[in-house]
Amino acid sequence: MLPTLARVLGSQDRLAVxxxxxxxxxxPDSDFDALARLAAGIFGAPIAHVTLVGQDWQWFKAAVGTPETRMRVEESFCAHTIAQGGREVFLVHDASRHPVFRHWRKVAEAPSLRFYAGVPIVLDGQAIGTVCVLDVVAHSDVxxxxxxxxxxxxxxxxxxxKIKEEAHTRSLKEAALLRQEQRLAMALQAANVGSWLWDIRAGTVAGDGAMTRMFGLPPERxxxxxxxxxxxxxxxxxxxFSKLxxxxxxxxxxxxxxxxRSSGRWLLGRGRVHDRDGKGVPLTFLGMSIDVSEQQEAVQRTRLLLKELNHRVKNTLAMLQSLARQTLRQTSDPAEFMMAFAGRLQAISEAHGLLSDHEWGTIRLSELISKQLRPYVSDYAEQVELHKDEILLGPDQAVGLGLVLHELATNAVKYGAxxxxxxxxxxxxxxxVEEGSAVLHLTWTEVGxxxxxxxxRRxxxxxxxxxxxxxxxxxxxxVEYMSAGVTALIHLPLYSAARP
Known part of the structure; x- marks a missing residue:
């Protein structure tokens, strides 16, 4: 293959598009068949293709006059169409007289191709394929x-x-949102946390299932x-009302x-105004609630644990509020917000669940990794390779690192390994050991x-x-974006992991 041709076809920008x-x-895609037939009819040619051209192979999404579905780029007229750059027609009037093409097998032997005309298919500034026609007789005048x-x-x-790409992207997003919604329901059930958004002007509240159950209300959005x-x-x-x-x-x-009123259960609520109009009048109020009935009922035990519980709940709710506000800025639709928010809430819930199982002491790093990554892989043993020392994490390390692992995994599912x-x-x-203190060095590497x-844009x-x-x-x-895969280097002091 000519060096210029190989460089153009192997362009990472082009291949990414x-x-x-x-x-x-x-x-093959029958949606393109009509275009191939139209091209063949216009030129009165027996062969026409709608193609995609990779680095080594050319694929026919639609074809007239040939049963083939692919061919090597070494003998592809379309590869030269793309290599010429721009959007112009690439014409070969008589391939048997062309210095580059006359020795090609399909020119010198059956089917003895002579004429070729092709135009690049350009998306986002990159030529990804062609619409082309071929004939076994030369065309001197086109x-x-x-x-x-x-x-x-x-x-x-x-x-x-482009329409198909957007439709595919939408379907992936819809599937991801559905998975997030399912994880949100599981997370809220496990953590017993309810989220809601109060539209003050409209007089409506958009709440998740956990919130409506807590308040004894119908399960409506x-x-x-x-x-x-x-x-x-x-x-x-x-x-x-006075506090609000x-x-x-x-x-x-x-x-x-x-x-x-209906159940007598105690809820702990937390929230604040999310946005205001130009005159400072509140428009929406973002809040969360957690069922604390058991703590209220068990007064003696609550007195021993309340200080730690309030600290953890407030820290968690403050983190959730920050996450919710940032997520909410990406959409004005309350229902879409609830679904998009699910994954991050699930990550925090998983870390909290592990810590709760260990009475808010320490947990093993391997358990946290397993909890955070299993929802994103079909075969954990095959898709997650772990080389580790025995490392214990305290609450702050576990919650923060769990959220980092969740975001890395989410990105890996969308774009990476x-x-x-x-x-x-x-x-x-x-x-x-660094300067007398234990430090975790964790490397995340995506391969394959x-x-x-x-x-x-970040x-x-x-x-x-x-x-x-x-x-x-x-x-x-x-985080380093290497061409072979994303790598994340995490440096985390472990000094507080041993604290009670």
């Missing part, structure tokens, strides 16, 4: 109108590929605010406890996935990976 637009490129029609067919093919507030026990209602009004007026956090069946995650965890490019997930360990002095997370 190609794989994004047509992950099923090897499969009307400009025919060439223009071929260009238009290529443009239609590009639009169709949107409820009247009056119905929600009426479910609070009459003896606690005035104090709750004070928090909204002073732009402070609401923090209070109240009973539910876990987006393909053969991809895997390799984790190496070592406990080393698609080529990786550093994102042009989203909230990237910031979350970097900042989830901020409260632990001396910690850091560095």
């Amino acid at each position: 190609l794989h994004a637009a047509a992950p099923d490129m090897a499969q 009307p400009a109108k025919q060439l223009e029609e071929l260009r238009r067919i290529a443009e239609i093919a590009a639009v169709l590929f 949107s409820l009247r605010a009056k119905a929600v507030f009426s479910s609070i026990h009459p003896d606690d209602r005035a104090a709750t 009004r004070k928090a909204m007026a002073a732009d402070e956090e609401y923090d209070g406890m109240f009973r539910i 876990l987006s393909v069946p053969k991809g895997k995650i390799v984790l190496t965890a070592r406990s080393v 996935g698609p080529p990786v490019q550093e994102p042009r 989203g909230f997930g990237s910031l979350l990976i970097e900042r989830s360990l901020d409260k632990i002095i001396g910690s850091s997370v560095k």
Whole structure:
């Protein structure tokens, strides 16, 4: 293969657009058949293709006049069409007289190809394939109108590929949102935490299933605010309203406890105004509730544990509120917000569940890794390779690291090693002594996935990976976007893990 041709076909930018637009490129697609027939009819040619051109192979998404579905790029006219650059027609009037093509097998032997005309299919500035026609007789004179029609067919093919790419992306997002919603339901059931968004002007509250169950209300996405507030026990209602009004007026956090009228159960509520209009009038209020009935009923035990419980609950709710506000900024739809928020809540819930099982002492790193990664792999033993020392984590380390692992896994499922069946995650965890203190060095490496490019824009997930360990002095997370796969280097002091 000519050096220039190999360089163009092997361009990582081009291949990235190609794989994004047509992950099923090897499969013919009948949606393109009409375009191939149209091109053949315009030129009166027996052969026409709608193709995709990879680094080594050319695939026919639609074909007229041939049963083949692919061919090597070494004898592909379309590879030269792409290599020429731009959007112009590549013409070969008589291949038997062409210095490059006359010795090709399909030119010198049957079917004795002579004429070729092809136009690149361009998406996002990259030529990913062609619309082309071939004939076994030479065409010495090709009307400009025919060439223009071929260009238009290529443009239609590009639009169709884009529509299919967007539809595929939407289906993946919908599937991911559905999985997140399912994880949210499981997380809220395990953690017994309810989330809600109060639209003050509309007088409605969008709550998740855990919230509606706690308040004894129908399992509906949107409820009247009056119905929600009426479910609070009459003896606690005035104090709750007073605290809410004070928090909204002073732009402070609401923090209070109240009973539910129908069940008598105690809830701990926390929240604050999410946004205001130009005059400072509150528009939406974001809140969360946790059922603390058992603690209230077991007064003696609660007195021993309440200080630690409040500390953990407030820290967790504060973290959840921050996550929720950042997630909410990405969508104005309350229902979509509830689904998008699920994965991050699940990650925190898993860490809390492990800590709770160990009475908020220490947990093993391997248990945390297993809890966070199993939902994202079909075969944990095959897709997660762990090399580790025996390392114990305290509450702060476990919650922060759990959130980092969740975000890395989510990105790997969307874009990295876990987006393909053969991809895997390799984790190496070592406990080393630095300046007399134990430190965890954890390396996350993705292998076997698609080529990786550093994102042009850093989203909230990237910031979350970097900042989830901020409260632990001396910690850091560095993410490197290597072409072979994402690598994350985590530095985490372990000095507080042994604290009671």
